[in-house]
Amino acid sequence: MALVRDRRHLSLQLPLPDILPRFSLPLPPTTTTSHSSATASAADFEKLQVLGHGNGGTVYKVRHKHTSKTYALKLVRTNLDPALHRQVLLELEILRRATDSPHVVQSHGTFEKPNGDVAILLEYMDAGTLDCLLKTAGTFSEDAIAAAARQILGGLDYLHSRKIVHRDIKPANLLVNKKMEVKIADFGVSKIMRRTLDPCKSYVGTCAYMSPERFDPEAYGGNYDGYAGDMWSFGLTLMELYMGRFPFLELGQRPDWATLMCAICFGEPPGLPESASAEFRSFIGCCLEKESGKRWTAAQLLTHPFVSGLPENQGAEEC
Numbered sequence: 001m002a003l004v005r006d007r008r009h010l011s012l013q014l015p016l017p018d019i020l021p022r023f024s025l026p027l028p029p030t031t032t033t034s035h036s037s038a039t040a041s042a043a044d045f046e047k048l049q050v051l052g053h054g055n056g057g058t059v060y061k062v063r064h065k066h067t068s069k070t071y072a073l074k075l076v077r078t079n080l081d082p083a084l085h086r087q088v089l090l091e092l093e094i095l096r097r098a099t100d101s102p103h104v105v106q107s108h109g110t111f112e113k114p115n116g117d118v119a120i121l122l123e124y125m126d127a128g129t130l131d132c133l134l135k136t137a138g139t140f141s142e143d144a145i146a147a148a149a150r151q152i153l154g155g156l157d158y159l160h161s162r163k164i165v166h167r168d169i170k171p172a173n174l175l176v177n178k179k180m181e182v183k184i185a186d187f188g189v190s191k192i193m194r195r196t197l198d199p200c201k202s203y204v205g206t207c208a209y210m211s212p213e214r215f216d217p218e219a220y221g222g223n224y225d226g227y228a229g230d231m232w233s234f235g236l237t238l239m240e241l242y243m244g245r246f247p248f249l250e251l252g253q254r255p256d257w258a259t260l261m262c263a264i265c266f267g268e269p270p271g272l273p274e275s276a277s278a279e280f281r282s283f284i285g286c287c288l289e290k291e292s293g294k295r296w297t298a299a300q301l302l303t304h305p306f307v308s309g310l311p312e313n314q315g316a317e318e319c
């Protein structure tokens, strides 16, 4: 199906020392050595392990040889695919624009090979993704979800105010560290909106988390601008953390995309079980308004009682 992303698992043979810095890499301050303000080159990093594979790339855990500081290095082999090269350059532009939010994974610089392969040095998130944590924990408590929601909303509000639409919010794209700080990652299909009513038409992102107006813009709020779509995906993500399964599917049920698309477009929005608090249910209702114009924005949701009392930077105590 055209809507489903084509995931390629390339065996990326990209020896780090061959890569040239695309721009200098002033490393963040560190307490360990005097190399804190040094400019790094790719040869300064040692690969430790593979953290994950994504669309066209592999993410490695790497160690800076002089400071011993750990980073994630995302390598994307773009030389065979001009569209992928354009998209990774856009991802870089977005990461460069989003350098001062504690709720967005920070990039420390990039290297680019003459053939167009690109490596992005990222802040290392040592507890993995919310998706991985969910698989281990089974479900999250409401308190943990509220703490995560507060941080993700902070990140979405920050991005949206800079005209950046993520377009692929889901548990697998939300990274966590051991302090349970949650940060938005993977801008591989994101978009910078050039004008207020810039239409956001292309079917990129993960289809299951797409909003009704993305499939049928006319029926659900007119022009699809992407911002409200991120809020729908965010609502589904929180529900998934609470229920331990994707809300439109029963546990263990395999996704049948046609049925799923019909459920999103023609069914009622999914609701939380009775066990959830009234505040949480109201919050999810505001995220999952089918009409995109009625859906709450990130800025509005930050005022909702489910999260409004929480400090901006508080990590969750436990799942």
Ligand SMILES: Nc1ncnc2c1ncn2[C@@H]1O[C@H](COP(=O)(O)OP(=O)(O)OP(=O)(O)O)[C@@H](O)[C@H]1O
Pocket (backbone or CB within 6 Å): 007, 051, 052, 053, 054, 055, 056, 057, 058, 059, 072, 074, 105, 122, 123, 124, 125, 126, 128, 129, 172, 175, 185, 186, 187, 188, 189
């Ligand atoms: N900064 C990071 N710290 C720790 N792990 C990371 C980091 N970035 C990515 N990962 C791991 O690598 C995996 C793949 O990363 P990512 O999703 O960014 O790659 P991608 O090629 O953009 O994938 P996609 O196909 O979803 O666009 C993630 O699921 C996560 O497990």
